Amino acid sequence: xxxxxxxxxxxxxxxxxxxxxxxxxxxxxxxxxxxxxxxxxxxxxxxxxxxxxxxxxxxxxxxxxxxxxxxxxxxxxxx
Amino acid sequence: xxxxxxxxxxxxxxxxxxxxxxxxxxxxxxxxxxxxxxxxxxxxxxxxxxxxxxxxxxxxxxxxxxxxxxxxxxxxxxxxxxxxxxxxxxxxxxxxxxxxxxxxxxxxxxxxxxxxxxxxxxxxxxxxxxxxxxxxxxxxxxxxxxxxxxxxxxxxxxxxxxxxxxxxxxxxxxxxxxxxxxxx
Numbered sequence: 001x002x003x004x005x006x007x008x009x010x011x012x013x014x015x016x017x018x019x020x021x022x023x024x025x026x027x028x029x030x031x032x033x034x035x036x037x038x039x040x041x042x043x044x045x046x047x048x049x050x051x052x053x054x055x056x057x058x059x060x061x062x063x064x065x066x067x068x069x070x071x072x073x074x075x076x077x078x079x
Numbered sequence: 080x081x082x083x084x085x086x087x088x089x090x091x092x093x094x095x096x097x098x099x100x101x102x103x104x105x106x107x108x109x110x111x112x113x114x115x116x117x118x119x120x121x122x123x124x125x126x127x128x129x130x131x132x133x134x135x136x137x138x139x140x141x142x143x144x145x146x147x148x149x150x151x152x153x154x155x156x157x158x159x160x161x162x163x164x165x166x167x168x169x170x171x172x173x174x175x176x177x178x179x180x181x182x183x184x185x186x187x188x189x190x191x192x193x194x195x196x197x198x199x200x201x202x203x204x205x206x207x208x209x210x211x212x213x214x215x216x217x218x219x220x221x222x223x224x225x226x227x228x229x230x231x232x233x234x235x236x237x238x239x240x241x242x243x244x245x246x247x248x249x250x251x252x253x254x255x256x257x258x259x260x261x262x263x
Binding site: 042048056059064065066 | 085087090091094095096098099102103112115116119120123179180183184187198199202203204230233234
């Protein structure tokens with residue numbers, strides 16, 4: 001079973017109990033940041049993957065593959 | 080006046096994406112060219128089964144992934160070095176540093192082939208879940224689940240957490256979907 005990306009870590013959820021349930025704005029912000037992290041990580045991974053992939057897409061096509069199609073096409077034309 | 084591109088022109092236009100997909104799936108530059116070549120030959124031989132105005136890219140990707148998995152199963156039987164796939168980067172990245180590029184590639188190659196292709200089709204190729212499911216011959220829900228698991232695993236790996244065990248790392252034997260044109 002997988003945890004949800006937007007689910008805060010266990011230790012961050014127990015902070016309130018340790019501090020007696022008081023609400024501190026900074027601690028709240030920290031907890032929110034922890035909760036957001038996996039989502040951001042997912043986004044970053046997606047972006048990295050797209051960059052990696054587009055780099056590969058922009059590679060020059062080897063002549064042998066282009067020639068293969070042209071040969072098939074001309075062979076068909078001559079048949 | 081615009082002319083409808085010939086089947087040959089359409090194949091040529093699809094080559095860059097086919098190579099990127101093959102390279103990302105196999106992790107091997109030379110193998111990816113062989114896979115693309117085989118895909119093009121099969122597509123040409125079966126072009127009569129392609130429905131005009133349907134999704135040529137999805138059709139070609141289906142042929143390519145089936146060709147890859149045939150090769151993959153064969154290589155599994157031959158017990159090839161499972162790390163070979165993470166090697167052979169052939170093009171220097173332009174926007175990611177070499178280290179980031181390699182890290183991403185290696186992390187991707189540690190995913191099971193099922194999860195890898197799901198993530199590639201959805202995240203990198205921009206296929207809809209429906210089209211990606213059609214390419215892989217699985218249900219849309221299965222495709223969504225594979226993408227989520229793949230993302231989760233990559234997040235774990237890149238955040239330094241020990242990756243969860245991947246139950247289906249070794250792909251079970253699966254029937255290869257027939258080569259036929261997508262309905263879209």
